[in-house]
Structures are given as structure tokens and as C-alpha cells.
Amino acid sequence: MLGRTANGIFWMYRYLERAENTARLLAAGHRMTLTRGGDAANQEWRSILTTLGLLQAYNEHYEDYTGAHVCDFVLRARVNPESVLSMFERARMNARSCRSAITAEVWEAVNEGWMSLSDLLARQVRESNLGMALGAIRRESTLARGATYGSMLRNETYAFARLGTFLERADNTARILDIKYYLLLPSLSYVGTALDSGQWDNVLRSLSGERAYRWLNAGRMDARSIADFLILDDRFPRSLSFCLTEMRENLAKLERMHGGDGPAHEAIRAVDTKLLGKTVEDIFDRGLHEFLVDFISANQTVASSIAEQYRFIA
Structure with a gap:
């Protein structure tokens, strides 16, 4: 191609x-x-x-x-x-x-x-x-x-289509989570209040995850449970984990088609290290904001590496 x-x-x-x-x-x-x-x-x-x-x-x-x-x-x-x-x-x-x-x-x-x-x-x-x-x-x-x-056809075209979709989706999920945690609440004094719960519910709705989350969590509405769902639950198609899996699999298909890996595959492996084996406690111990900023940057590196490896010409 x-x-x-x-x-x-x-x-x-x-x-x-x-x-x-x-x-x-x-x-x-x-x-x-x-x-x-x-x-x-x-x-x-x-x-x-x-x-x-x-x-x-x-x-x-x-x-x-x-x-x-x-x-x-x-x-x-x-x-x-x-x-x-x-x-x-x-x-x-x-x-x-x-x-x-x-x-x-x-x-x-x-x-x-x-x-x-x-x-x-x-x-x-x-x-x-x-x-x-x-x-x-x-x-x-x-x-x-x-x-x-x-x-x-499940060919190169389809692989690039899926990569574009899930790169964008992962970026969107990470940005919404980060903005919620730092900008939506007027004050830390609101944490745990009805306003806080409403804002987290709003985050889930903006990612079409409100009903799925409630099925899995019996209505519990707290920052750690929602972050766990949106970051690490690979059953939810807008979670970072799900998006990363889709990107990894489609890059693997391109690797087989082209007979070798390159900068994009190195970049996706770097993102893997940020999620694989992690728990939500690990993420909060480090800092949710720091984790998300790092993820967004690494996701952008994957995008630029794909363009470099496959010689995108606008």
C-alpha cells in the first residue's frame, strides 16, 4: 500500500x-x-x-x-x-x-x-x-x-482503519479522565458529594460506559472503581486496555504482512509497559494525572511512529 x-x-x-x-x-x-x-x-x-x-x-x-x-x-x-x-x-x-x-x-x-x-x-x-x-x-x-x-477485507486497509480508530479513542478516554480529575470539581471539598458522583456519572455517559459500569459494579460510584473500569477493564471497548489490545493486534498484522517490525512496534511495546500487570492502586500511588499525561504522550508517539514506519505522505 x-x-x-x-x-x-x-x-x-x-x-x-x-x-x-x-x-x-x-x-x-x-x-x-x-x-x-x-x-x-x-x-x-x-x-x-x-x-x-x-x-x-x-x-x-x-x-x-x-x-x-x-x-x-x-x-x-x-x-x-x-x-x-x-x-x-x-x-x-x-x-x-x-x-x-x-x-x-x-x-x-x-x-x-x-x-x-x-x-x-x-x-x-x-x-x-x-x-x-x-x-x-x-x-x-x-x-x-x-x-x-x-x-x-481484513487486509492492510482494515488494519490502518482500526489503528486510526483506537488511537483516537484511547486519546479521548485518557483526556476525559484527566480533565475530570483536575478541572471538573470546583474543590476537593466536593469529593464524595452528590456533585462528585454526578460528575463521574457524566464521565461514564460521555464514554458510553454508564450502563456497563453499573452492571459490573452494582451502582458503586467512586474514582478508583471508575478509573479501573476506564483504564484496565479490557471488556469495555473504550477502555485504554481494550484500545491498546486492538492497536497491538493490528500492528502485529501489519508486521506479518510486511515481514518485520519497526518504530511503531517499539512504541506500542513501550505503551504496554505502562499498563500490563498494573493495578488501579499502582496507578493512583503514582498519580492518576501523571499516569494519564504519560499515556497520552506515549499514544501520540505510537501515532507518529506509524506515520514514520509506513511512510505516510499527506
């Missing part, structure tokens, strides 16, 4: 995953603001911008953190190159440039998804329609992923 094609596939699926993750995060934030008013609600929206890495860019254009402004900026603002609409447009551009490597079903899912969202986000989304709009974003991303799973 040409490096240009591999790069297009890899980033196409990163953008699809990122768009879906952004919609989930906005939905969780919106739910939380419905129970809080005034400055507290504005701080929830601010924390979302921080999680997405968009706070500085947002502050260049707005002086407040109202839901209407934040959602419009994140979903569709022309001044925001990382908006959901821009992500879907880039996913479509990559899909179009790689049409010979994907099936007709995948192209149709991505192209129709972009057209649908372009119509939906042609004007500012009202708060009364926000849930519907965010549901549509999640649905379009899911349809593209389903078409991929149901129609693609």
Missing part, C-alpha cells in the same frame, strides 16, 4: 472517531448543565473546551461560555478548523482520495454522512434540537464504522 493511501485511511478513521467522541462529550456536558445554572453551567461548557483542546481558540472569538456559543463553535464554526463539520469534511476528503482502497458501502456511508451533517449544521443548532443533532453525528460515524466492519 502506498504511504499516501495508508495516511488517508488512518486519518479518515481518526476524524470519524473524533467527531463521534466530540458529540458524546457535548451530550454529556449538556445533560450536566441542565441540573446546574449560572456560572456553574458555564464552567461545565468551559471544561468541555479544555478537554477538546479548544479553549484558547474559543477565547479568541468569545468572552463567555454559554451553551449556545460553545456548541456552535464546536459543531460548525468556520473559525474553528477542528469543528465536527470540518472533521467530517476531512474524513470525506480522505475517503475520496482512497476510494480504490475502500468498499462502495464505506464510501457511501461517509459521503452521505457528510451531506446529511452539512444540511443539519448549515445553521446554528438550537438548544431544543441539540440532542437530535448530536445523535445524528454519532449515528453517521457509527454507520461508517459498521460499513467498514461488514464489507471490508
Whole structure:
């Protein structure tokens, strides 16, 4: 496979995953603001911008953190190159440039998804329609992923698609956990209160893990149990452990196809050492923030090593 094609596939699926993750995060934030008013609600929206890495860019254009402004900026603002609409447009551009490597079903899912969202986000989304709009974003991303799973050969293309998906997903999970632990709570005095429990519930909902977590933990809601679930439980498809397993397996497939390993395989082995054999107590003893920052950095190294090893050309 040409490096240009591999790069297009890899980033196409990163953008699809990122768009879906952004919609989930906005939905969780919106739910939380419905129970809080005034400055507290504005701080929830601010924390979302921080999680997405968009706070500085947002502050260049707005002086407040109202839901209407934040959602419009994140979903569709022309001044925001990382908006959901821009992500879907880039996913479509990559899909179009790689049409010979994907099936007709995948192209149709991505192209129709972009057209649908372009119509939906042609004007500012009202708060009364926000849930519907965010549901549509999640649905379009899911349809593209389903078409991929149901129609693609399990070859190089599929391996790069899965690598892009799970690299992005792991980064999202780690960032949401880190922001929660350091920014969402107004004060340590809130730890263990109803507000604290509500925030952790919100984290689980933003990662589609609330119901699965409750099945496994009988409703217990505390930082260590949730961190254990989101970091180490390899049954949950958005946990760091699950994402790492998927990345490792798809890099192993590429190794067999290409007859050797390289920088990407070395990088994934380095990430392995951060998780394998660890307990949540080990992670908290070291510091959850320090662990997550280290993981995010190592995950980014895996991404750049994949680009280097497989000669991505944008």
C-alpha cells in the first residue's frame, strides 16, 4: 500500500472517531448543565473546551461560555478548523482520495454522512434540537464504522482503519479522565458529594460506559472503581486496555504482512509497559494525572511512529 493511501485511511478513521467522541462529550456536558445554572453551567461548557483542546481558540472569538456559543463553535464554526463539520469534511476528503482502497458501502456511508451533517449544521443548532443533532453525528460515524466492519477485507486497509480508530479513542478516554480529575470539581471539598458522583456519572455517559459500569459494579460510584473500569477493564471497548489490545493486534498484522517490525512496534511495546500487570492502586500511588499525561504522550508517539514506519505522505 502506498504511504499516501495508508495516511488517508488512518486519518479518515481518526476524524470519524473524533467527531463521534466530540458529540458524546457535548451530550454529556449538556445533560450536566441542565441540573446546574449560572456560572456553574458555564464552567461545565468551559471544561468541555479544555478537554477538546479548544479553549484558547474559543477565547479568541468569545468572552463567555454559554451553551449556545460553545456548541456552535464546536459543531460548525468556520473559525474553528477542528469543528465536527470540518472533521467530517476531512474524513470525506480522505475517503475520496482512497476510494480504490475502500468498499462502495464505506464510501457511501461517509459521503452521505457528510451531506446529511452539512444540511443539519448549515445553521446554528438550537438548544431544543441539540440532542437530535448530536445523535445524528454519532449515528453517521457509527454507520461508517459498521460499513467498514461488514464489507471490508481484513487486509492492510482494515488494519490502518482500526489503528486510526483506537488511537483516537484511547486519546479521548485518557483526556476525559484527566480533565475530570483536575478541572471538573470546583474543590476537593466536593469529593464524595452528590456533585462528585454526578460528575463521574457524566464521565461514564460521555464514554458510553454508564450502563456497563453499573452492571459490573452494582451502582458503586467512586474514582478508583471508575478509573479501573476506564483504564484496565479490557471488556469495555473504550477502555485504554481494550484500545491498546486492538492497536497491538493490528500492528502485529501489519508486521506479518510486511515481514518485520519497526518504530511503531517499539512504541506500542513501550505503551504496554505502562499498563500490563498494573493495578488501579499502582496507578493512583503514582498519580492518576501523571499516569494519564504519560499515556497520552506515549499514544501520540505510537501515532507518529506509524506515520514514520509506513511512510505516510499527506
